[in-house]
Amino acid sequence: xxxxxxxxxxxxxxxxxxxxxxxxxxxxxxxxxxxxxxxxxxxxxxxxxxxxxxxxxxxxxxxxxxxxxxxxxxxxxxxxxxxxxxxxxxxxxxxxxxxxxxxxxxxxxxxxxxxxxxxxxxxxxxxxxxxxxxxxxxxxxxxxxxxxxxxxxxxxxxxxxxxxxxxxxxxxxxxxx
Amino acid sequence: xxxxxxxxxxxxxxxxxxxxxxxxxxxxxxxxxxxxxxxxxxxxxxxxxxxxxxxxxxxxxxxxxxxxxxxxxxxxxxxxxxxxxxxxxxxxxxxxxxxxxxxxxxxxxxxxxxxxxxxxxxxxxxxxxxxxxxxxxxxxxxxxxxxxxxxxxxxxxxxxxxxxxxxxxxxxxxxxx
Numbered sequence: 001x002x003x004x005x006x007x008x009x010x011x012x013x014x015x016x017x018x019x020x021x022x023x024x025x026x027x028x029x030x031x032x033x034x035x036x037x038x039x040x041x042x043x044x045x046x047x048x049x050x051x052x053x054x055x056x057x058x059x060x061x062x063x064x065x066x067x068x069x070x071x072x073x074x075x076x077x078x079x080x081x082x083x084x085x086x087x088x089x090x091x092x093x094x095x096x097x098x099x100x101x102x103x104x105x106x107x108x109x110x111x112x113x114x115x116x117x118x119x120x121x122x123x124x125x126x127x128x129x130x131x132x133x134x135x136x137x138x139x140x141x142x143x144x145x146x147x148x149x150x151x152x153x154x155x156x157x158x159x160x161x162x163x164x165x166x167x168x169x170x171x172x173x174x175x176x177x
Numbered sequence: 178x179x180x181x182x183x184x185x186x187x188x189x190x191x192x193x194x195x196x197x198x199x200x201x202x203x204x205x206x207x208x209x210x211x212x213x214x215x216x217x218x219x220x221x222x223x224x225x226x227x228x229x230x231x232x233x234x235x236x237x238x239x240x241x242x243x244x245x246x247x248x249x250x251x252x253x254x255x256x257x258x259x260x261x262x263x264x265x266x267x268x269x270x271x272x273x274x275x276x277x278x279x280x281x282x283x284x285x286x287x288x289x290x291x292x293x294x295x296x297x298x299x300x301x302x303x304x305x306x307x308x309x310x311x312x313x314x315x316x317x318x319x320x321x322x323x324x325x326x327x328x329x330x331x332x333x334x335x336x337x338x339x340x341x342x343x344x345x346x347x348x349x350x351x352x353x354x
Contacts (some may be wrong), residue, residue, distance in 0.1 A: 001318050051271055052267075052269040052271070052309050052311075053269070053271050053309045053323050054306050055321075055324060056229060056309050056311065056321030056322075057228060057229075057321075058229075059319075059321055060228050060229040060320075060321055061228070076318065076319030077316075078318070078319040079313065079317045079318055079319045079321050080314075080316050080317060080318040081317045082316055094211070099233060103274060104274060104275055104276050104302065105274050105276065105298065105299070105302045106303070108276055108286070108295070108298030109295045109298045109299055109300075110295070111295075126291075143284070146273070146275060147273070147321065148227065148228075148323070157185060
């Protein structure tokens with residue numbers, strides 16, 4: 001009786017593992033995203049008075065984190081001439097909505113104050129302007145690390161959100177262009 | 178055990194002495210001007226590359242110098258990278274207040290009893306200049322690089338870049354007065 005239960009449990013685990021590894025279930029989402037290239041646009045300050053160093057750090061960290069996901073054929077920079085005329089291009093637009101500069105010293109002395117907070121709206125658009133994904137995400141540094149670490153945390157969240165989203169398949173008309 | 182050897186009054190005195198010693202030491206570290214930090218020659222500055230300069234790892238320390246029509250970053254370990262002065266779109270100055278002492282200091286701070294770590298935190302910080310460079314690569318792709326310099330050196334580099342006709346916008350919200 002006991003050995004029967006063990007055997008059925010092992011069989012169930014093996015079946016589950018096979019299902020996860022199967023290209024039908026695991027590969028569908030990734031193969032769709034793989035068809036696209038991504039262009040990261042400059043970070044727009046919106047109405048927020050954000051330091052230029054933060055804008056640049058968000059932009060550079062986004063490029064790094066998106067490349068790490070290996071979800072896209074290419075991750076291109078804003079203004080890159082290789083992006084012109086590409087039909088398989090998704091454009092990432094980022095606008096800052098909230099920014100609290102914080103202070104590393106205040107964090108060290110008080111623990112509860114001095115946090116650096118960032119909130120951005122990210123839009124993933126096609127070349128035609130159709131929004132594929134829109135999220136409002138935040139990145140903070142509350143305890144350890146420099147202020148710019150908030151930009152790294154934020155970029156990682158944006159990359160994860162894009163990774164977990166379902167990107168539409170490239171239509172044949174786009175493919176023909 | 179220690180209570181058996183020393184009376185409590187003496188223990189508190191010892192702790193006070195220890196704390197003031199640590200504070201004094203951290204204040205010395207914060208104000209210490211390493212000879213390596215000062216510029217070696219007219220246009221060579223010792224900087225820390227925070228992020229974004231292509232071909233250079235984050236947090237690398239090295240020399241930033243204007244050589245002919247290029248801005249060159251030479252890492253301490255040997256490798257280097259450079260960009261054309263003409264490709265620079267903007268140079269923005271900022272200011273950062275950072276903790277000194279790294280992980281060792283963080284450990285000492287957290288191990289100090291009676292909230293002494295917070296007192297150490299008050300003294301163990303140093304002001305730096307940050308220099309944000311916005312430039313274009315040969316494909317027209319937008320890049321942003323952030324460098325950390327000793328206080329006062331940022332303006333020197335910016336003036337030098339202005340002198341060699343790098344494109345520097347008049348004033349930014351993040352710029353120092």
